[in-house]
Amino acid sequence: MATLTIAQALNQALDAALTDLDDVLVMGEDIGRTGGVFRITDGLRDRHGPQRVVDTPLAESGIVGVGLGLALAGIRPVMELQFMGFSYPAFDQIISHVSRMRHRSRHRFTAPLVIRMPYGGGIGAAEHHSESTEALYAHIPGLKVVVPSRPGDAAGLLRAAIEDPDPVIFLEPIRLYRSVKEELPDLASVPLGSAAVERHGTDITLIAWGAMMKETREAAEKLAASGISAEVVDVRSLAPLDITTIAASVSKTGRAVVIHEAPRTAGLGAEIIAQLQEHCAYDLEAPVKRVTGWDTVVPLKMSEQHYTPSLERILAATTEVLES
Amino acid sequence: MLQILTPRGELVGDRPVDLDDAADLYGEMVFARTYDRKGVALQKQGRIATYAPFEGQEAAQIGTAITLEPGDWMVPSYREPAAMWMHGYPMELVLATRRGTEMGGSPPASVRVLPPSIPVGSHMLHAVGLAWAERLQGTDRVAITYFGDGATSEGDFHEAMNFAGVFKAGCVFVCQNNGWAISLPRAEQTAAETIAAKAVGYGMPGVLVDGNDVFAVLAATSAAVARARAGEGPTLIEALTYRMGPHSTTDDPKRYRTDDELAEWRERDPLERLRRYLEAEGSWTPEWQAELEREGSARVERAVELAEQIQPFTAGETFDAMFAELPDSLLGQRAMAEEL
Ligand SMILES: Cc1ncc(C[n+]2csc(CCOP(=O)(O)OP(=O)(O)O)c2C)c(N)n1
Numbered sequence: 001m002a003t004l005t006i007a008q009a010l011n012q013a014l015d016a017a018l019t020d021l022d023d024v025l026v027m028g029e030d031i032g033r034t035g036g037v038f039r040i041t042d043g044l045r046d047r048h049g050p051q052r053v054v055d056t057p058l059a060e061s062g063i064v065g066v067g068l069g070l071a072l073a074g075i076r077p078v079m080e081l082q083f084m085g086f087s088y089p090a091f092d093q094i095i096s097h098v099s100r101m102r103h104r105s106r107h108r109f110t111a112p113l114v115i116r117m118p119y120g121g122g123i124g125a126a127e128h129h130s131e132s133t134e135a136l137y138a139h140i141p142g143l144k145v146v147v148p149s150r151p152g153d154a155a156g157l158l159r160a161a162i163e164d165p166d167p168v169i170f171l172e173p174i175r176l177y178r179s180v181k182e183e184l185p186d187l188a189s190v191p192l193g194s195a196a197v198e199r200h201g202t203d204i205t206l207i208a209w210g211a212m213m214k215e216t217r218e219a220a221e222k223l224a225a226s227g228i229s230a231e232v233v234d235v236r237s238l239a240p241l242d243i244t245t246i247a248a249s250v251s252k253t254g255r256a257v258v259i260h261e262a263p264r265t266a267g268l269g270a271e272i273i274a275q276l277q278e279h280c281a282y283d284l285e286a287p288v289k290r291v292t293g294w295d296t297v298v299p300l301k302m303s304e305q306h307y308t309p310s311l312e313r314i315l316a317a318t319t320e321v322l323e324s
Numbered sequence: 325m326l327q328i329l330t331p332r333g334e335l336v337g338d339r340p341v342d343l344d345d346a347a348d349l350y351g352e353m354v355f356a357r358t359y360d361r362k363g364v365a366l367q368k369q370g371r372i373a374t375y376a377p378f379e380g381q382e383a384a385q386i387g388t389a390i391t392l393e394p395g396d397w398m399v400p401s402y403r404e405p406a407a408m409w410m411h412g413y414p415m416e417l418v419l420a421t422r423r424g425t426e427m428g429g430s431p432p433a434s435v436r437v438l439p440p441s442i443p444v445g446s447h448m449l450h451a452v453g454l455a456w457a458e459r460l461q462g463t464d465r466v467a468i469t470y471f472g473d474g475a476t477s478e479g480d481f482h483e484a485m486n487f488a489g490v491f492k493a494g495c496v497f498v499c500q501n502n503g504w505a506i507s508l509p510r511a512e513q514t515a516a517e518t519i520a521a522k523a524v525g526y527g528m529p530g531v532l533v534d535g536n537d538v539f540a541v542l543a544a545t546s547a548a549v550a551r552a553r554a555g556e557g558p559t560l561i562e563a564l565t566y567r568m569g570p571h572s573t574t575d576d577p578k579r580y581r582t583d584d585e586l587a588e589w590r591e592r593d594p595l596e597r598l599r600r601y602l603e604a605e606g607s608w609t610p611e612w613q614a615e616l617e618r619e620g621s622a623r624v625e626r627a628v629e630l631a632e633q634i635q636p637f638t639a640g641e642t643f644d645a646m647f648a649e650l651p652d653s654l655l656g657q658r659a660m661a662e663e664l
Binding site: 051057061062064065066069071075077089092093097102103107108142164165193240244 | 426427429430433438439441443446450451454455458460461479480484487645646647649651653
């Protein structure tokens with residue numbers, strides 16, 4: 001069994017989809033000859049040809065709008081946008097057309113497509129290269145939004161996203177592309193809409209997704225070392241949200257902290273906490289806390305550490321919840 | 325500017341169809357006008373919501389749509405009902421959408437017409453994708469898309485033209501330049517002399533046609549469709565026309581344009597010029613005109629009746645077309661909505 005990074009797992013998943021499914025077409029800026037900014041599509045053009053791995057003009061709205069047209073006529077486009085911060089020119093297409101085609105035509109026209117975008121900070125990137133505004137997409141009816149945090153899920157969710165009959169926004173944590181490795185038994189599909197209890201515990205539930213899983217895992221280790229048993233839930237699917245799995249865990253432990261890199265206000269932490277109120281308020285032994293990015297622009301490299309939730313901030317919040 | 329029939333109905337070029345077909349075109353145009361006037365009346369009676377009249381643009385719509393074959397794609401905006409039903413879209417569904425139900429957005433499986441786009445400009449990209457997909461799948465199907473002069477200011481117009489050029493998509497872009505985008509005149513929309521001229525920058529032919537001359541429109545579109553079908557790529561057609569009525573049933577054109585301008589365009593009426601021509605050829609009589617109008621009215625009335633029978637979806641059904649399969653979160657909301 002091969003040990004792969006998230007980047008390698010995604011590359012293999014795309015390769016497998018292009019091999020297995022005749023109607024898949026991979027498209028985006030610089031994804032062919034160079035294999036994409038993060039080399040996720042490396043080698044695919046050579047293996048599958050420029051008809052199926054297509055370098056497009058530099059125009060995000062164009063990519064998504066044309067991709068929708070392809071999908072409407074029976075091609076399954078997997079589009080890459082170079083960074084989440086550059087998905088906004090395509091936002092109109094995504095909201096105004098992609099997300100609502102099925103509804104406005106009562107199933108007659110559908111949009112089975114995938115829009116991949118690297119997201120998140122922590123690599124000291126240039127301005128506009130560190131956004132994590134997943135709530136913008138999770139807020140839009142008609143879209144599915146998923147975020148893997150490990151290679152197996154990356155490959156499995158991508159396969160499920162490609163096979164899904166509806167549009168999927170696929171977020172890839174830049175910071176974890178090459179820092180998490182895992183053995184992949186095979187490239188099985190992972191169901192969309194399902195959270196994963198990745199570590200079992202009894203004292204508190206740590207809820208996170210994507211890049212923040214790194215610090216969250218570290219926090220659980222630290223807590224374990226001091227005798228606290230933390231359960232870790234990787235939300236994995238932001239829309240639809242698997243509140244059943246999340247709430248079951250919180251009911252069991254009675255305490256929870258939600259961790260996300262995205263800005264605090266109207267972030268998904270707020271949504272998850274609201275849903276915990278609806279599903280398991282009486283099982284809670286303490287108010288749920290959030291550890292999040294701030295409602296600020298993500299600072300550049302030299303000050304970025306002030307923004308991203310750190311291990312220390314997570315541990316501090318956990319301690320407060322455990323003590324209240 | 326390509327013109328085959330002058331405003332006085334004189335032939336100045338090669339007639340693209342025989343006399344019988346020309347008479348049929350005229351019949352369709354009379355029908356379109358009958359429908360359009362009925363649309364305005366229905367809105368006044370409160371039987372449909374806001375309506376976007378297209379009186380004056382009949383030739384641009386009929387003359388383009390008639391060049392398509394059934395398997396071809398049409399990607400319309402909100403002012404092309406005539407083009408839509410020429411391509412098979414049931415008239416009652418067009419009206420159902422206007423009445424306010426998405427049930428109108430779902431034509432029969434064989435009718436390849438997308439529901440009309442309300443955001444201006446954004447839908448042209450879909451036509452490019454559709455045309456490209458057909459080529460990838462080895463067919464010679466083409467896609468036609470309609471938009472106004474205002475839409476050419478949107479970024480997506482440029483992205484669509486650029487993608488179509490690069491990928492040689494079999495796409496026909498039809499700008500119905502009706503002189504105005506709500507209250508903004510064409511001259512304040514773009515500094516370009518014509519919209520057709522913009523095609524040059526994207527590596528495709530741009531054709532300026534008299535949009536009130538159905539022969540010219542038909543000839544230009546046939547050529548563009550043939551080119552697209554042959555895999556030679558896209559064409560931009562600018563059909564120079566005029567909307568005689570308001571932008572929609574909510575606005576008052578007197579605030580921004582003059583009666584003189586209107587009168588000037590009345591002289592160029594697309595129906596009247598073809599009528600004059602047919603009359604000169606001995607193919608038009610007042611009796612036939614009356615018959616066309618009578619039949620047209622009856623056909624529209626039937627569509628209105630059918631449209632008024634289409635039921636809107638229930639609270640629960642609102643959820644049913646969100647995804648192929650409803651996730652649990654939506655099932656919960658669906659149950660809540662149904663209970664109320
Ligand atoms: C993106 C967007 N912006 C604004 C509007 C509001 N709006 C509706 S029609 C219109 C004018 C469009 O003019 P034009 O493209 O010339 O088409 P016409 O209505 O004349 O056929 C505007 C501004 C819209 N529908 N979509």
